[in-house]
Every structure is written in C-alpha cells, then in structure tokens.
Amino acid sequence: MDILETAARTLTDRANRHGDCYVTHQQIAALWSAYLNVKISAPDVVRLMILLKVARSQRGNASDPDHAVDIAGYAALLDRVQDDMTT
Numbered sequence: 001m002d003i004l005e006t007a008a009r010t011l012t013d014r015a016n017r018h019g020d021c022y023v024t025h026q027q028i029a030a031l032w033s034a035y036l037n038v039k040i041s042a043p044d045v046v047r048l049m050i051l052l053k054v055a056r057s058q059r060g061n062a063s064d065p066d067h068a069v070d071i072a073g074y075a076a077l078l079d080r081v082q083d084d085m086t087t
Helices: 003-018 021-036 040-061 063-085
Strands: none
Touching: 003 021, 003 063, 021 040, 021 063, 040 063
16 A cells, blocks of 8 residues: 555544544644744644754664655645635
8 A cells, every 4th residue: 555545644644533623723733822822823733843854863863664654645635724724
C-alpha cells in the first residue's frame, strides 16, 4: 500500500474514532489560543502538526514511513478544514 492510500485510510479511521475534523481542530485551536494568548485557527493547528512531523523526522528515524504518511494525511486534512471554514 502506498503512502497516500495509507494516509486516506488513516483519515477515515480517525474520523470514525474522533469525529468531525473541523470541529476537533477548532477546539484544539481554541485551547491553544487560550494557552498561548495568541489567536490560532483550525488550519493553523493542522499546519503546526505538519511541522511537528517534520521535526520528528529530523530528530528520529528520517526514513520511517510514518512521517510521510502523517504529513500526507495532514495535507489532506488541511484541505478539508479550510473548505469547512469557507462554508
């Protein structure tokens, strides 16, 4: 199975386990905003999670396919979260 197929399957699994991605990332953004005293949006949360995966790939096993799968999944999630903001 390739990276994009694995990421798509993971997104479906996460949606079934954790609910609507936009609502979840709005909640994370609200909590992070309150903690940091800086306005953070749901798309910001997704972008920051991509950066977290980049940092892990730099510090850990760079060839671990989990990093690429997660980054691809977050990229797809970013598209969904941004679409939800415009509707």
